[in-house]
Amino acid sequence: MAEDSGQDKSEEPTEKRLTDARKKGQIPRSKELNTFMALITAAVMLLFVGDSIAKGLARLMQQQLSLSREVIFDPASPVIYFEQVLLDGLLLILPLVIPLVIVALLTPMMMGGWNFSMESMAPKVSKMNPFSGLKRMFGVQGVVELLKAIVKIALVFVVAGALFNFNFDQFMGLSSLSLNTAVTKAIDIIMVGFLILSSTLVVIVAIDVPYQLWNTKRQLMMTKQEVKDESKEQEGNPEVKGQIRRKQMEMSQQRMMDDVPKADVIVTNPAHYAVALKYDPVGTGAPIVVAKGVDLIAAQIRNIALSVDIPLVAAPPLARALFYSTEKGEEIPKGLFLAVAQVLAYVFQLKTATENRTEKPTVPRDLKVPPEFRQQ
Secondary structure, eight states, X not given: OGGGTTSOOOBOOOHHHHHHHHHTTOSOOOHHHHHHHHHHHHHXXXXXXXXXXXXXXXXXXXXXXXXXXXXXXXXXXXXXXXXXXXXXXXXXXXXXXXXXXXXXXXXXXXSSOOOOOHHHHSOOHHHHOHHHXXXXXXXXXXXXXXXXXXHHHHHHHHHHHHHHHXXXXXXXXXXXXXXXXXHHHXXXXXXXXXXXXXXXXXXXXXXXXXXXXXXXXXXXXXXXXXXXXXXXXXHOOHHHXXXXXXXXXXXXXXXXXXXXXXXXXXXXOSSSEEEEEEOOTTTTSSOEEEEEEETHHHHHHHHHHXXXXXOEEEOHHHHHHHHHHOOTTOBOOGGXXXXXXXXXXXXXXXXXXXXXXXXXXXXXXXXXXXXXXHTO
């Protein structure tokens, strides 16, 4: 957002931001760490298996340089010998290659874990733009990479010079040794020097790894507005959520109104409250609230009840007690059993009197509503 461009990115990246960045391949990575681990692994393995590899390669070379005349002039022999030499050579270097492959796969997991992102591999026009490339080259990241390269070159140059001075006498003494002894001695010196040179890169790694972690986190930091926008996106627009809630309430009210004709009686305030009760003697035996409402909703309940000839009983304390103590679909509290039983008895008597055209019963008065329910 353009209006947010001036805001400071002072907020920690959210979980969604981190997840999205991981999908894009934007996780901390250190090329220096990968290079260091590969070189150290190669140096250590060469110290252990370098001698056997060198002797094996020398043996292969000696065999290929001592072929008989018949073999050399046989058209099929070069192919056969080449295949054999290639297989033997691969078997010789396998003890070196396998650890390097394992380290190359495991090292990235040390920073950011293993991650494979197709999105980061997809071609992007911005990467092909020469101006964007120049911006990256002369930007902060480009300057950092340049400084790292300079420090690496200087470090390797200084350590290599120190190693050369330290081993100068040994190199000069090789001329007095036999060929095999001199070659073996020279290889040992070179391998040890290679290990020491590789170890010096730990200085670069110690600088680069914390920098990459910090830089990746810096790039993912968010402004306050971005956090708010993301929260709205995840939780939904408040206005839309309000509309959804209103729609849900309307649907719930409509379902409740559909249940009013199932009631046996409507207990009213009589003007402000209305609670529809249904009694099923086959069930648990406790009356159930099928609908309730106040003011306009109460008026709707009364109108529906009148349209289907459901009796309305004015009992203000009982209506308020039922409204506040019971939810739709729940059984009434035990403390209101007696009062509700009196109302239901009146309703059933009224129904019988209407069917038989006899004298109608008197509406119950002074219903016993316990004090704890009157305080609702």
